[in-house]
Amino acid sequence: MTTRILVSILVLSLFSCQNASEERTLLNPGISKELADFRKEQLSAINYNLSFSIPEKIEDSIPARLDLEVTISNTSEPLYLDFNVEKGHVNRVVANAEEITIQHKEEHIIIPSEHLKTGVNNVTIEFIAGEQSLNRNEDFLYTLLVPDRASTLFPVFDQPNLKAVYNLSITAPKDWEVLAGAPEVDQISEGDFITHNFGTSDKMSSYLFSFVAGKFSVANQKIADLDMNMLYRETDSAKIQASLNPIFELHAGAVDFLEDYTAYDFPFQKLDFAAIPIFQYGGMEHVGAIQYRESSLFLDNTATESQKLSRAKLIAHETSHMWFGDLVTMNWFNDVWMKEVFANFMADKIVNPAFPDVNHELLFVLSHYPSAYGEDRTQGSNPIRQQLDNLKNAGSLYGSIIYNKAPIMMRQLELATGKEAFQEGIQEYIKTYANDNAVWNDLVSILDTKTDVDLKKWSEVWVNQSGRPVISEELIYAEDGSIQSFYLTQQAEDGSDKIWPQTFKIGLVYPNSTQVITAAFVDQKLQLKKAEGLPKPQQIIYNYDGMGYGVFPQQEEDLLKIAFLNDEVARGYGYINTHENLLNARLDPVAVFDLYKKGLIAEKNALILNRISSQTQNLFWTYFTEMQRESHQEELEDLVYNQLQKDLPANSKKTLFGLFKAVAYSKSGKERLYAIWNQETEITNLKLNEDDYTSMAMTLALYGHENTTEILQKAEAAITNPDKKKRFQFLQPALSADETTRDRFFESLKDFKNREKESWVLSALGYINHPLRQESSVKHLKTSLELLEEIQLTGDIFFPKNWLNATIGNYSSEGAYQIREAFLENNSDLNPVLKNKLYQATDDLDRLHRMRSQLED
Structure with a gap:
């Protein structure tokens, strides 16, 4: 063998290894940053011509075709189209008028370089549409392709910086409507079907392409x-x-x-x-x-x-x-x-x-x-x-x-x-x-x-x-009672040395006026010179204008004053800041509860009343011990029910009724709620619709009302909308008083097909994992966590976090905390983003665990 041949072989081998290495880098599941960057340089002038034929039966597949026109500047690498579906969905591939062997691997269709040319290329792919993001129902469907789900429906360059135009044709049953991103230009009737042809769309990223039929x-x-x-x-x-x-x-x-x-x-x-x-x-x-x-x-x-x-x-x-x-x-x-x-x-x-x-x-x-x-x-x-x-x-x-x-x-x-x-x-x-x-x-x-x-x-x-920062105060008064010096210090809550440059106002409250001064943080410490020499205020309200960000000081002895602040922004933020200080264990839960009771009675602003109601529910179900909850339940229920009898605006009545429904699980509460549901009791200016009555019926079932069977039957018969009736029927096992029925329902959620209607699933999980049922449902937490990674792959963007919120996020017990810790220990390689979602959903668990540990010490 000559030296020249040996050199040629070595060069070819090196080139082949280099190409293989590059392909391994570019060809991975998903769309890597490396692949996206390469394609951004390689491709331009992209035009997708797509057609889908939607059958009458939901179980039948949807045949589809893509005619792609794309300009390619670099043919040294293959053309990679993203198509994240099971093998067998690609029926035929034609590149520049030549039928080629189908190469569908690692969630991509590969068009080899030898079938490409510099300049305009035409690729035709006949395929079966993927259904992961097609959201098919018996008589309607819709696409939802954010962030990378276009590739679960059709072959595409599924990255936001490869904008393209689309020409779409949808064949659907003749009694269906079809909506897409471009105007419809004509319809062609074909027996029981109509083909809807749409004009050329505006230029858009792939996640913004859609149709509804x-x-x-x-x-x-x-x-x-x-x-x-x-x-x-x-x-x-x-x-x-x-x-x-x-x-x-x-x-x-x-x-x-x-x-x-x-x-x-x-x-x-x-x-x-x-x-x-x-x-x-x-x-x-x-x-x-x-x-x-x-x-x-x-x-x-x-x-x-x-x-x-x-x-x-x-x-x-x-x-x-x-x-x-x-x-x-x-x-x-x-x-x-x-x-x-x-x-x-x-x-x-x-x-x-x-x-x-x-x-x-x-x-x-x-x-x-x-x-x-x-x-x-x-x-x-x-x-x-x-x-x-x-x-x-x-x-x-x-x-x-x-x-x-x-x-x-x-x-x-x-x-x-x-x-x-x-x-x-x-x-x-x-x-x-x-x-x-x-x-x-x-x-x-x-x-x-x-x-x-x-x-x-x-x-x-x-x-x-x-x-976020935690703000602390250093306030010194002179002998005459005036403010001698006033400093604020910010410290990152996570212990780091971060400093947040920000501007907000502080209200110094006096008997007949409020002096408002500006705090402009640039460094860690801030001297409030404009406050020096002012009389001692009755109360200091931080973040008076709601422009600041962080946890601000809140004295427990001043809590009840928040309910009577004249400025609505200051009052609204005062409630928020109270909640944050409660979570940081700086305020006693019962003292905070006393403030909320005052607010529920005194508050005239419907927006603030809604915030008080939300925080009251969180305090009641999460931060009260079981003993505290039982000792204050009747008091809270009576307070809210009595407020409902007063002459209040309809908005306030609806908010108060929501709070009443959330805590009326006592015998008297169930009877009051039942009387409202059964229209035996009418509350003036409380406007309820069909959805409200359906929700009441399900709440009564959750609370175990003695007439639950009759209530649910009557509620279902009253639902006129077929979509809402299907939802109600879906939720029935989660509402059941029978633990075995609820267990079977939860087990069914292991199959991703039973999780497709995500909002229904989340509602069902809320009933299964309600605090009143956690003794029987805590056994499902380990499984719910083990499903997390699969849920990320099969669900839409908000579903993983919402799944966590509706399962372990509902719990406050030490047992639930230990289940989470065991899961994290056994899954040390958990996706860091999912790990963060888990910590976010279980923040209450962390705080309550620390509070319990401090009490034991």
Whole structure:
């Protein structure tokens, strides 16, 4: 063998090894960052031509076809399309007019380099549609493809920075409606089926592609130049009549605001939406076809002001996404928070003019702080901006840090930058990155030119690090009783040396006035010079304006004064801060309970009353011992029931009734609740609808009312909506008084097919794991934790955390704590993001364990 041949063999071997190594790097389950980066350089001008043929029977598969047109700049590597379905779903592959061998492995379809060319390529794939994210039901279906689930439906480049256009054709039963992201251009009737052809869509990321098909009613309204269509299945005529106009008006109003704020016209061909009864979460911002949970949109005259506000904010949130997320999209899902923070931030601005009588500063505080603290105080706290190596883990990034802490951060950023400069920066950001992708530093670089604040340094702690500060006071009075010196110190709750630059106000309360001073933290310690020389106040209210973030001092002897503060924002945040100090074991639970009792009687603001009610339930069921709970149950039940008899607004009555229902498990409570359900007792100005009566019936079953069988039968017969009746029937085993029946139901959830209707599953788990049933259900906790990783793979983005909340998150016992600890010890390789979710869901367990340990010491 000659030297030249040996050299050639060595070179070829080296080249082959190098290619194999690169393929091993790029070809892994999911979409790795390496694969995404390579494809971003390799591909452009992507056009998906898709057709799906939906059969009448739910058990029949859906044949589909993809005709892909894509420009390729680099053919040294294969073309990798993501298709995360079982083997056997790919029937035929044609690349540039040549049929090729099917290569479907590691969740990808591979088109070898020899079948590619530089420039425009055409690939045809005939396949069976994947169903993991197709959400099929007997007479309707809908896609939900965020964050990486488009590849579970059809072959695609499933990464946000490869935007593409779509041409879609759907063949469906002739009595079905079909909604997609582009306008429908024609229909072709074929016997019992109709083919719906849609025009070329706007440019979008793969997770924003969607369609809805099924037996829906259709509503249409044109407001100004905006022609909107909605699909819905609601059958309650009162809800339909009361809701249609507000739904369309709220969308149109949001568009008007956003066009003005961003100085950019509505960016897509249309704004349509679908209301879906079993939708997994509040809404999803699909281009041209927003999807909502139906119960969030359809309200009747029994709706509280809080419910109307929630609907308005939801619609504003999803509409904001048309600009923030859909038009300008994050480059990679580690910046998914950017689209969510802007949607929430804008939603808060949009809702204000629609509800002029609402205190919107108070609404912001009550909407964001409790949820943000609920995760940021825990061992599982995470930064707003997280790391992500593979899109298969992207769903775990979602949570209250993104949805609730980020808007608080953004409000501080707006305060630091100035509202006018901030808006100018946003307008420049939208214009610069329209129909493209951006990262956080792209926005920071724009805003940095409009302020003297070092925003990169500022965002390092707010965006890239987790946790919150605990604020302490050093207050010295002079001999004449005036304030001699007043210092505040911040210390990171997690013990680190982080410092949060932030500005908030402090109220010094005097008999006839309140002196408000500003605290602007830059370093760890802050001297409040403006307070020096002022008389000694009766009370000090920290975070008076609700702009600060952290745990603030709260003296136990001043607790009852919170209920009578004149300023609504200060009063609302006072309740939140009380709860945080309770959780940090700085306040006695019974003293806090006394404050809540005062608040339930004295509070006139419906938003604050709702917060008091929520915190009362958490205190009662979690932080009271069983002995405390039993000794205070009758007192709380009577207090709330007596309040219901008073002349109060309907919103307050509905909130108080919710609290009453949550604690009325005594014999007298069950009889009172039964009398209301059976319409023997009528409470003036308490407006109840069919859903309320259904909920009451299920609560009575949970509490073990002696007429449970009759109650449930009557409740089921009264349900007129077929979707709601199916939900009621699904929940029956979880409501059963028979432990064996409940056990069988829980065991059935091991099969992912029985978990598909996630909101139903979560409701059922709430009944099974209710504190009144935990002696019989604690045995399921080990299994529920062992299912966690599978649930992440098969469920939608919020399901893993919600599953934990509905199972072990309901518990406060030492036994449940030990089950969690054993699980963590036996699963040391648990995905860190899932581990954080577990810590977030079980924060109460951690705190109660520490409290019990301290008592024993």
